[in-house]
Amino acid sequence: MKSNTNKLKKKRKRLNLMCVIFLLIFFFFFSAGRFLTLTQLPKQADAIIVLSGGQGRVEKGVELYKAGYAPYIILSNAKESTSSSGDMLQTALNLGIPQDAIYTENAAESTYQNAEFTLPIMKEHNFKSAIVVSSDFHMRRVKLLFDREYKKSDIELTFVGSSSGYNAKSWWSNRKSRETTFNEYIKMIGNTFGYNGPEAKSTLDQIKNWFR
Numbered sequence: 052m053k054s055n056t057n058k059l060k061k062k063r064k065r066l067n068l069m070c071v072i073f074l075l076i077f078f079f080f081f082s083a084g085r086f087l088t089l090t091q092l093p094k095q096a097d098a099i100i101v102l103s104g105g106q107g108r109v110e111k112g113v114e115l116y117k118a119g120y121a122p123y124i125i126l127s128n129a130k131e132s133t134s135s136s137g138d139m140l141q142t143a144l145n146l147g148i149p150q151d152a153i154y155t156e157n158a159a160e161s162t163y164q165n166a167e168f169t170l171p172i173m174k175e176h177n178f179k180s181a182i183v184v185s186s187d188f189h190m191r192r193v194k195l196l197f198d199r200e201y202k203k204s205d206i207e208l209t210f211v212g213s214s215s216g217y218n219a220k221s222w223w224s225n226r227k228s229r230e231t232t233f234n235e236y237i238k239m240i241g242n243t244f245g246y247n248g249p250e251a252k253s254t255l256d257q258i259k260n261w262f263r
Contacts, residue, residue, distance in 0.1 A: 084222030087235050089190040090212040096121045097178035098154075101139065102165045102193065103128035105186040109139050111213035112184045113146045120182060124148060125172055127165040129155035162193060162238075163247035166200035173206055180207040187212035188219070188231050192239045196247070 099121045101112035112124050129140040136142040140155055154176070156168045162185075173181060185193045190212040197208055218228040 083232055083236070084188075084217070084219035084228065087189075087191045087232065088187045088212060088217070088219045089194055089210060090187065091209050093118075093120050093182055093211050094209055096180040096182045096207075096209060098123040098125050098173065098176075098181045100125045100127060100165075100169050100173075100181050100183045101143075102162065102183070102185040102189075103131040103133070103139060103159065104162075105189070105213075105215060106133055107213040107215060108184055108186060109133055109142045110146065111211065113143060113148055115182055115184070115211065116148060116152070123152050123154060123176075123178070125154045125156075125169055125181070127156055127169050128159040130157045161247065162189070163196050163200070163242065165193075166197045170200060170204060170206075174204070178206065180209070182209045182211055184211050184213060186215040186217070188215055188217040188235060192235060192242060195239065196242060 093115055099112045099115050101108050101124060103126075109126070112126075115121065116124055124143060126139045126143065130138050132138050134142050136145045140153065143153055144150065154172050156172060159165045159168045169181075172178075183193060183197055190210050194208075194210050197210075201208060216227075217231055218224055222228040222232045
């Protein structure tokens, strides 16, 4: 009798564990996109840092500049082409940003390096706060890497996403959003375990290929 009771308890524990696991998978599946699209309300800052790598980012930075949130814009990897206007710098100038309000760096090849190479610019000009702009789906990983790199700088960061067309609520509904979600999570896992910078991209590409 006692043996049967113990077996019943074990079965209930396994069932409860399976239910918890199922609920966690269910929750992750439906919230995965919204978790990526972290964004905060913009507030007054010394500079706006705009990251390369996607359309609409420079335009969002310009929008925040013209709204008076900061007097300067820092373009990370400014030589990258982002629109029909040309590279990031030319796009910002064509949108009406004065040359003397723009600082640039042209070496970053990854999100980690966006953070790494903008920090010296912030320190050089004694900027104590910044709004960081990137695509909406990219912002969770941006915050992870910028918080890590800026940790000891005492610089206050605010993270604002630009609209990219990413479907955060139903990320599984179209191919582009599915690939974007998968790529961001693979890269975020890699970044968490110290795979940063362009040298990590080949490794992360291999990981992605395992699931294809």
